[in-house]
Amino acid sequence: MRYLTLFIIMFLLWMLITLNLALSNIIVGLVAALITALVFGSQFKLNWKKFYNPLRYIWLLIYIIVFVWECIKANFDVAFRVLSPKMPIKPGIVKVRTKLKTSFARVILANSITMTPGTITVDVIDDDLFIHWIYVSSKDSKIYTKKIIGRFEKLLKRIFE
Numbered sequence: 001m002r003y004l005t006l007f008i009i010m011f012l013l014w015m016l017i018t019l020n021l022a023l024s025n026i027i028v029g030l031v032a033a034l035i036t037a038l039v040f041g042s043q044f045k046l047n048w049k050k051f052y053n054p055l056r057y058i059w060l061l062i063y064i065i066v067f068v069w070e071c072i073k074a075n076f077d078v079a080f081r082v083l084s085p086k087m088p089i090k091p092g093i094v095k096v097r098t099k100l101k102t103s104f105a106r107v108i109l110a111n112s113i114t115m116t117p118g119t120i121t122v123d124v125i126d127d128d129l130f131i132h133w134i135y136v137s138s139k140d141s142k143i144y145t146k147k148i149i150g151r152f153e154k155l156l157k158r159i160f161e
Contacts, residue, residue: 003041005051010036056159063155067112070151074117081118081134092136093122096129096145098153105160112152119148 014029015021050056081089100106110121110129118134131148138144 002044003037006041006044007033007037009051059155059158063152063159066151066155067116071116074119078117078134088135090135090137091132093130093132094136094144094148095141096131096148097127097141098129098149099127100153100156100161102160105156108160109149109152109156112156113148 010033011029014032015026018025018029081087098106098109100109106124106129110124113119113129113131114121120132121129122132123130129149133144133148136144137147
């Protein structure tokens with residue numbers, strides 16, 4: 001099953017990269033995915049049972065919608081701070097603890113935070129993320145943890161764990 005899962009992932013990746021539905025492209029993609037699956041299938045460590053769970057993909061779509069919405073809100077917030085004559089910024093680095101168990105989920109969380117305007121993930125050490133924030137609104141770790149990673153973490157937990 002591991003080989004089949006890798007084959008499907010590689011073929012879908014090929015189709016996403018090429019964006020070409022010509023028969024010759026599909027044949028080349030199938031052959032390349034087959035060779036990749038045969039050569040690297042024994043090294044593939046993905047839990048294939050999770051891969052075939054359709055509920056994860058529904059949560060992924062919800063996550064994308066939430067992420068886009070959070071980015072739009074953050075863009076307006078940063079634009080307000082830049083265009084305001086008083087420049088209401090209060091930058092700082094905050095330490096946020098995540099409950100995500102897998103390193104891949106932590107990386108996705110860190111990247112999502114970095115891609116949201118006004119925040120940059122500076123470092124990830126075990127369960128802690130160090131985030132530079134344009135406006136540290138509270139010194140209470142529970143409040144700023146909820147503001148920064150609250151919605152992202154809940155959805156990522158459903159997708160990856």
